Each structure stands twice: as structure tokens, then as C-alpha cells.
Amino acid sequence: MKSDVVMDTVMDVVIIGAGMAGLTAAKQLQHRGKKVAVVEKSRGTGGRLSSKRLPLPDDQSLTFDLGCPSFSSETPQFKAQLDKWLADELIVPCANQPEYYVGRERNSSITRHIAKDLNIHFSTRVCRLEKERELWQVYTESPTGEQLFCTAEHIVIATPPQQTYDLLPKGNSLCPLIEHIKMEPQWVLLLAVRSSTELKIDSAQHPNIKSISPEHVKRGAKPDDSVQYYQVQAGEEWSQETINWERTRVESYLLSEFEALCEQKIDIIVSHLHRWLYSLPSNTPIDNKENYLTCSEKIHLSGDYLATNQSRHGLECAYLSGISVAKQI
Structure with a gap:
């Protein structure tokens, strides 16, 4: 060579x-x-701390946190670092979970x-x-x-x-x-929906969805009150079992399960599926x-x-x- x-x-x-x-x-x-x-x-x-910008039909865009939705500290060392980032206005407390933090604009701004x-x-x-x-x-x-x-x-x-x-x-x-x-794979679905009322979603008992993060509320005010956007993290076992599925099949399943958890028909504005090959540590x-x-x-x-x-x-x-x-x- x-x-x-x-x-x-x-x-x-x-x-x-x-x-x-x-x-x-x-x-x-x-x-x-x-x-x-x-x-x-x-x-x-x-x-x-990766982030993803998705274009909307009206020439605007939404920014999603593609990795961890928010973060906190359990050790004095990392707590001191969070306090410094907070003083530098690099991060802000989550509006819906003040014990957690997010990047002021997006999480990728931290790295x-x-x-x-x-x-x-x-x-x-x-x-x-x-x-x-x-x-x-x-x-x-x-x-x-x-x-x-x-x-x-x-x-x-x-x-x-x-x-x-x-x-x-x-x-x-x-x-x-x-x-x-090993670091196990994980599917993550980002989606924006149009709704005049706040969707009530509880994924705690879902066998294949690990978490659903309401991205539109964690930084406080948002430009359009009729738009809500979410990060849906699939569970470890299901992600491993489906990692070689066609992307359209994975996205269709996660969207249908999200809609079922909402218990109502949802108006999807935009969605994006991401596959993390190395996400969750095991062994x-x-x-x-x-x-x-x-x-x-x-x-x-x-x-x-x-x-x-x-x-x-x-x-x-x-x-x-x-x-x-x-x-x-």
C-alpha cells in the first residue's frame, strides 16, 4: 500500500x-x-452528545438530541464540571426535570x-x-x-x-x-407531531421501548406551541433482535407503537430513524x-x-x- x-x-x-x-x-x-x-x-x-437537525416542510428546522436526552451527576468530580458549564451558560437545567441538564442550544454544543x-x-x-x-x-x-x-x-x-x-x-x-x-446497538426514532394539546405518553411498561423523551419541553419555551417533538429509544433486546431489519420496517413499528401509547391518531410532521451500532455497554x-x-x-x-x-x-x-x-x- x-x-x-x-x-x-x-x-x-x-x-x-x-x-x-x-x-x-x-x-x-x-x-x-x-x-x-x-x-x-x-x-x-x-x-x-450528538445532535440532529431535521428540516420541516415550511423551510424551518428542528434540532434533536440524538444521544442521551439529558444528563446529571453522581460523583463530586462531574458535579463540579456541570457547575462550571452552568456558570459559563453552556448548559441549563431541564425545564421538566430540573435535577437533569441539557446543552443550552443542543447537546452537541458541549463537545x-x-x-x-x-x-x-x-x-x-x-x-x-x-x-x-x-x-x-x-x-x-x-x-x-x-x-x-x-x-x-x-x-x-x-x-x-x-x-x-x-x-x-x-x-x-x-x-x-x-x-x-461489547457495546450493544440501539434504534432511536426522532419525530415531530402536530397537536394542540400535550400528548400523555407512558412507555414504562412497554416491552420494546426503553424511553420516550419530550424534546419540546426540556429547554422551556419553543417557537411553535402546536408542534411537539420526541426522541424514542428502543429497548436493548429488541434493538439487538432487529438490528438487520429494513429501516422502513423498524420505523413503521416504532411509529405505530408510539401512536398506540398516545391512544389517539397523531399528525406526524417529520421523522428520522437512527441506528447506533455501539450504544449500550454490556459485559x-x-x-x-x-x-x-x-x-x-x-x-x-x-x-x-x-x-x-x-x-x-x-x-x-x-x-x-x-x-x-x-x-x-
């Missing part, structure tokens, strides 16, 4: 993944004077704020890591095969465990530690108390799946893992 040098420089740390864990680690390391590069295969930041002033390369997929002397060679995909992106002393992989496992060099000591850790390590994993070869793993014993909330888990992994580099 042809190999062209993209960034002819030596970094202290290369971080793969621009979700909460990777960005938090990058910010901490940069504050300490480390030379850091973040590489992200998608076009922007996000992870659990964009963290990413500000970081050295981030979007739409860049790392395909191989190779050790040469004391430095890691980081190769990325290119139209001609692969290219040398840069070299680095430390590598932090902040991606779902399945993707992390595929990136680890063969025989690396971290491979058996994460081999059986997580029960004896990992450090929030991260590391090896003598200076590869470090970070992510919410490594901090699940510390918190029930995925965003907080990712944040704690990013803080912890940065401290030991």
Missing part, C-alpha cells in the same frame, strides 16, 4: 475518538503542555465547546498502529490504501470496545482484557477501578464502558474515564 506522510511531526499523544472521553483527555493533556492530536472518523464531535482550540482532524479514520523504536506510527485510510499520519509517544483509543479491539496491534496485552466487552469489566486501561507499550484505553462501576450515566462515565486516563500519561 502507498504510504504518504500527512502530518510530518512527532506528537506526545494521539487520541483516537472525539467523543466525551477523548475530548476530555485531550483538553486535560493540552493544559499540561502536551502536544496532542485528536483523530475522528466522523465529520464532527458528538458521541453521546464543540470542549473541542475549541484542540488539534482535531475530522473525517480521518485510523487503520493501523505500528511501533517503530520508541514511537507509534499512526496510519490512516487514504484513497490509495493507507498513509502515515504522524508518530506519537502515547496512543489513547477512545472508541467503542469492538472498534478498539480491531485497532490494537496483534498480541497487545490489552486485547484479552476487552475481547468480550463490562467488574474489577476495573481505574476508569481506563493501559499497557507498558504506552497504549491507553478510555471510554464509558471502562467506568460503569462509578456511575449509572454514560456521559459521566466517559468524562471520568477521560480525566483518569489523562492523569496517568
Whole structure:
């Protein structure tokens, strides 16, 4: 394969993944004077704080939170971070659940704020890591095969465990530690409906729907009182069973179940179905108390799946893992 040098420089740390864990680690390391590069295969930041803008028929649009609808804290460390974001007017309490928080405009604005002033390369997929002397060679995909992106002393992989496992060099000591850790898939349906009265929906007992979040009320006032919009998260088992279904079949089912829960005919303005391939952690390590994993070869793993014993909330888990992994580099 042809190999062209993209960034002819030596970094202290290369971080793969621009979700909460990777960005938090990058910010901490940069504050300490480390030379850091973040590489992200998608076009922007996000992870659990991704947002989606949907166009409406009247040339307007609605913005939905595509990942976690809201978040809170269980640890003093993350509570302090939320208080700082609150003081900076980056987040606001949920209007309908004041003990929870959301991004002031949208949740993805939080990761964009963290990413500000970081050295981030979007739409860049790392395909191989190779050790040469004391430095890691980081190769990325290119139209001609692969290219040398840069070299680095430390590598932090902040991606779902399945993707992390595929990136680890063969025989690396971290491979058996994460081999059986999985992030399960999940379907998420976003929809806007027209209704003059507030829909009363209770999904608590539904076998295949995990939650329904009324997006139109959590930030308070909205521009059009006749429009309501929701995020519908499918359950873990059902998402796993149907992950290879045609998208139209999945969307049709979730829409019909939503309508059944409303107990009335609904006027759908717009809908969008999203498939998270790696959403919900399962088979997580029960004896990992450090929030991260590391090896003598200076590869470090970070992510919410490594901090699940510390918190029930995925965003907080990712944040704690990013803080912890940065401290030991």
C-alpha cells in the first residue's frame, strides 16, 4: 500500500475518538503542555452528545438530541464540571426535570465547546498502529490504501470496545482484557407531531421501548406551541433482535407503537430513524477501578464502558474515564 506522510511531526499523544472521553483527555493533556492530536472518523464531535437537525416542510428546522436526552451527576468530580458549564451558560437545567441538564442550544454544543482550540482532524479514520523504536506510527485510510499520519509517544483509543479491539496491534496485552466487552446497538426514532394539546405518553411498561423523551419541553419555551417533538429509544433486546431489519420496517413499528401509547391518531410532521451500532455497554469489566486501561507499550484505553462501576450515566462515565486516563500519561 502507498504510504504518504500527512502530518510530518512527532506528537506526545494521539487520541483516537472525539467523543466525551477523548475530548476530555485531550483538553486535560493540552493544559499540561502536551502536544496532542485528536483523530475522528466522523465529520464532527458528538458521541453521546450528538445532535440532529431535521428540516420541516415550511423551510424551518428542528434540532434533536440524538444521544442521551439529558444528563446529571453522581460523583463530586462531574458535579463540579456541570457547575462550571452552568456558570459559563453552556448548559441549563431541564425545564421538566430540573435535577437533569441539557446543552443550552443542543447537546452537541458541549463537545464543540470542549473541542475549541484542540488539534482535531475530522473525517480521518485510523487503520493501523505500528511501533517503530520508541514511537507509534499512526496510519490512516487514504484513497490509495493507507498513509502515515504522524508518530506519537502515547496512543489513547477512545472508541467503542469492538472498534478498539480491531485497532490494537496483534498480541497487545490489552486485547484479552476487552475481547468480550461489547457495546450493544440501539434504534432511536426522532419525530415531530402536530397537536394542540400535550400528548400523555407512558412507555414504562412497554416491552420494546426503553424511553420516550419530550424534546419540546426540556429547554422551556419553543417557537411553535402546536408542534411537539420526541426522541424514542428502543429497548436493548429488541434493538439487538432487529438490528438487520429494513429501516422502513423498524420505523413503521416504532411509529405505530408510539401512536398506540398516545391512544389517539397523531399528525406526524417529520421523522428520522437512527441506528447506533455501539450504544449500550454490556459485559463490562467488574474489577476495573481505574476508569481506563493501559499497557507498558504506552497504549491507553478510555471510554464509558471502562467506568460503569462509578456511575449509572454514560456521559459521566466517559468524562471520568477521560480525566483518569489523562492523569496517568
